[in-house]
Amino acid sequence: MPKIISIANIKGGSGKSTTAIHLALALRQFGSVLAVDLDCQADLTEFFFPGMEPEFFDEANTYTLLRSQTQLKESIKTAHNLDVLPAVLELSELSFQAVRNLSIIHRLKTVLEKSKYDYIVIDTPGSFSVELTTSFLAADTVVIPVTPIPWSIRAVSLVLKGIEEAKSSGSSRVKKILVLPTSFGKSQRDNKLLEKFKSISWITLLSAIPKNNSIQERTGQSLALQEGSEGWEAFQRLAKEIK
Numbered sequence: 001m002p003k004i005i006s007i008a009n010i011k012g013g014s015g016k017s018t019t020a021i022h023l024a025l026a027l028r029q030f031g032s033v034l035a036v037d038l039d040c041q042a043d044l045t046e047f048f049f050p051g052m053e054p055e056f057f058d059e060a061n062t063y064t065l066l067r068s069q070t071q072l073k074e075s076i077k078t079a080h081n082l083d084v085l086p087a088v089l090e091l092s093e094l095s096f097q098a099v100r101n102l103s104i105i106h107r108l109k110t111v112l113e114k115s116k117y118d119y120i121v122i123d124t125p126g127s128f129s130v131e132l133t134t135s136f137l138a139a140d141t142v143v144i145p146v147t148p149i150p151w152s153i154r155a156v157s158l159v160l161k162g163i164e165e166a167k168s169s170g171s172s173r174v175k176k177i178l179v180l181p182t183s184f185g186k187s188q189r190d191n192k193l194l195e196k197f198k199s200i201s202w203i204t205l206l207s208a209i210p211k212n213n214s215i216q217e218r219t220g221q222s223l224a225l226q227e228g229s230e231g232w233e234a235f236q237r238l239a240k241e242i243k
Contacts, residue, residue, distance in 0.1 A: 002034075002117045005242060006139035006174075010162070011155040012126035015145040015182040017043035018219050019209070020123035022231070023143075025224055026239035028082055031118025036108075037062060037087035038131040044123040045086040048079040050222035057086045065111065066104050066134070067097060072111050080224060083117070095130045105130055106171060109138040119243070128162060136166035141176040141242065143206070146197070147183045148190040156203065180238070181208035206241055209234045 007020040021044055024035040037044040045057070060075040062085050076083040098104045112120055122135045136142065144159050146152040156179055166172040179197065184190045190211075197203055209215070215231040218224070225232040 001113055002115055002120050003141065003243070004112055004120045004122065004139045005141045005143060006122045006124060006135040007143050007145065008124045008132060008135060008159055008162075009144050009146065009155055010127055010132075010158050011149075011151060014126065014147050014152075014155070015209070016126065017041075017047070017123050018215065019143065019145045019180060019182060020044055020121050021047050021219060022215070022225060022235040023238055023242070024082060024119075024121040025080060026235040027119045027121065027243065029236075030239065030243050032116065033082040034076065034085060034112075034115065034117045034120045035082060036085040036112075036120060036122040038091065038108075038135055039087055039123055039125045040089050040091035040131075041125070042087040042089070045084065047219065047222050048084045049077065049086065054088065057088050061086045061088045063088050063090045063094065066094065066107050068107060072115060091131060094134075098130045105134045106137060108134050109171065112138050128158075132162060133166055136163050136174060137169070137171050140173050141178065142174055143178050143180050143242070145180045145182045145209075148181075148185070148193050150193075152193065153196065153200070177204065178206050178242070179203050180206045183211045184208050185211040207234070207237050209238065 060070040064070040065075045212231045
C-alpha cells in the first residue's frame with residue numbers, strides 16, 4: 001500500500017502547495033510518486049503544467065475521478081518524472097455533489113490504496129471543505145505547514161479537530177500528524193513562535209523549511225529547486241523524515 005501524505009492547513013498562505021510540490025519532487029529518490037491536486041485553485045497543477053489551457057485537463061482530472069467518470073490511469077499526467085492528478089475549477093462544486101452522493105468522499109481513498117505508487121502527496125484547499133475531508137480519509141500521514149503568524153497554533157488545533165471528525169467516521173487511517181514550520185526567519189518574533197511550538201507536547205515538529213526567497217521565486221516560475229541549494233537541501237531532509 002502506498003504512503004499517502006495530505007498537506008493540510010485551513011489557513012490560506014501557509015505554504016501548502018509549495019510544500020506539496022517540492023516534497024513530491026524530493027520523494028522521487030525513494031520510489032514512484034503521485035502528486036494529487038485537490039485544490040480548485042490548482043497551484044500544484046499550474047506548477048507542473050505551466051501555461052497549459054484549462055481545456056487540457058477537462059476530460060480527466062481529480063474531479064472526474066472522484067465522480068467515477070474516469071479511472072486513475074486515464075486521469076494522470078506526467079511531468080518532472082512523477083505522475084500528477086490535476087485539479088480543475090469545477091472541484092469547487094464537489095460539496096454539492098457530495099450531498100447527493102456521499103460515496104464521492106470515499107472514492108479517493110479506495111482508488112489510491114489500490115494504486116501502484118510508493119508515495120502519494122495530496123495538496124488541499126486552505127479551508128474546511130469536502131476536499132479536505134476527502135484527503136483525511138485517504139491519508140495515513142498529515143503534514144501541517146505553519147508560517148510565523150499568531151494564528152498558526154490555533155489553525156493547527158482546527159486541523160486536528162477536522163482529522164478527529166474524519167476518524168470518527170471509522171474510515172480514516174491517519175496515523176501520523178506532523179507540523180512543518182515554513183518560512184520562519186531569524187527574527188526574535190519568529191524564534192519566539194517556533195519555541196512556543198516546540199513547547200507544546202501534543203505537536204510533533206518536523207525540521208523547518210527556512211525563509212528563502214529562491215524557493216518562492218523558483219516555485220512561481222515552475223522550476224524545481226536548484227540541486228544543492230538551501231531550499232533543495234531542506235526538502236531533501238523533509239522527504240527523509242517523512243518516508
